Amino acid sequence: MNLSSILADQDLMSEVRSRIRKGAFDPRFPILDRQVTIETLEGVARGETLAVGYDIEAIVRVTGRPALIVKNGTFSTPESDVWKSRLETSRSLIENAISSVGRIELKNHPGFEWVGTGWVVKENIVVTNRHVANEFSLRDTTGSFKFRRNYENKEMGARIDLREEYMQPDEVEFRVVKVLHIEEPEGPDIALLEVEFSGVNAPKPIKLANTVNAGSYVAAIGYPAWDGRRNDPAVMRQVFNDIYDVKRLQPGQIVTVTSNYFTHDCSTLGGNSGSPVIDLSTGEAVGLHFAGSYLKENSAVPAAIVKDRLNSI
The missing domain is CATH 2.40.10.10 (Trypsin-like serine proteases)
Incomplete structure (x- = not known):
């Protein structure tokens, strides 16, 4: 995405300008103090291509669209x-939403240990993308869905881990027991999975x-x-x-x-x-x-x- 919506946010841009004036950058920006000025920021806002473009883009994004x-x-x-x-x-x-989002992890897949994100949308049902579910499942001749097999003819499997947090070894995993729906290619990028949630860690939709x-x-x-x-x-x-x-x-x-x-x-x-x-x-x-x-x-x-x-x- 471009920077237009960030640059239009007056509160955020006031903060970015203030940080530039004060030189208030963390160690991720080792050369910004001698390259980035208010003028370069205003140039980016006007759509100019600047030699220091990635630097100014980075500070705008770290401030305006953090991860x-x-x-x-x-x-x-x-x-x-x-x-x-x-x-x-x-x-x-x-935080309520965070607790219901997990990483889709795979078993017996030849290329991936995990393949995307999913979240609880209904009791025992997780929604993700079609292109995520297609990595481990497909429609059979009856119109239902089944798990793929790898080159050794082992059936693939999937689970959702609701943790996988930075520097946190704990896992909160639940097995995908059935693929309920994968949208056709011409439709929206949606898939629905039945997950075996149980116990005190069962998440809320x-x-x-x-x-x-x-x-x-x-x-x-x-x-x-x-x-x-x-x-x-x-x-x-x-x-x-x-x-x-x-x-x-x-x-x-x-x-x-x-x-x-x-x-x-x-x-x-x-x-x-x-x-x-x-x-x-x-x-x-x-x-x-x-x-x-x-x-x-x-x-x-x-x-x-x-x-x-x-x-x-």
Whole structure:
């Protein structure tokens, strides 16, 4: 996604300008003090291409669209005072959602140990993306779904781990027992999985919102993975501090809304496939993240479509 929505946020940009004037940068920006000025920031705002573009982009993104580590079921405090205020107001709502999001992990897959993000949308049902579920399941001749087999003819399997937090070895895993639905290729990027939840750790479903509105403050929750093919490695290292594959909270804003999808500007990577996009004011899921295009936009399936597919199974 581009920087337009961040640059239009007056509160955030006032904070970025203040940090530039004070030289208040952390060690991830070793050369910013001699390269970045208010003038370079204003140049980026006008759409100019600058030799120090990745540096100014990184500070705008770290301040304006952070990717916060989740640990012990809650999120780390952002460097930005603006985001700190916005997120603290909704901390309990966000923590409720965090507890119901997990990493989709695989058994007997020839290439991947894990493949994306999923979240509890109904008792014993997890929603993720079609392209995530297709890695370990497929439709059989009867129209139902089955688990794939690898080159050794071993059946693949899947589970969801609701932890996988940074520097936290604990696991909270539940087995995927059945694939309930994988949308056809021409439809939205949705899949529904039946999961064997049990015991005191059984998570609560994240409520689906009835509407999604452009300009709303939101956050994706998921497991961003290193993706140097589609992202600038220098910016990615600075925004994510070279820590990947663990649960993060990635706040941002809804940009555009259509009947079939909406776009948002949270700082996501490939492992975020299947992440919920949470409205910070309600804690409800406004959509299911499914794709991102570097420096352009991220896309999500609206919650209303997820709800429709859920009601049809």
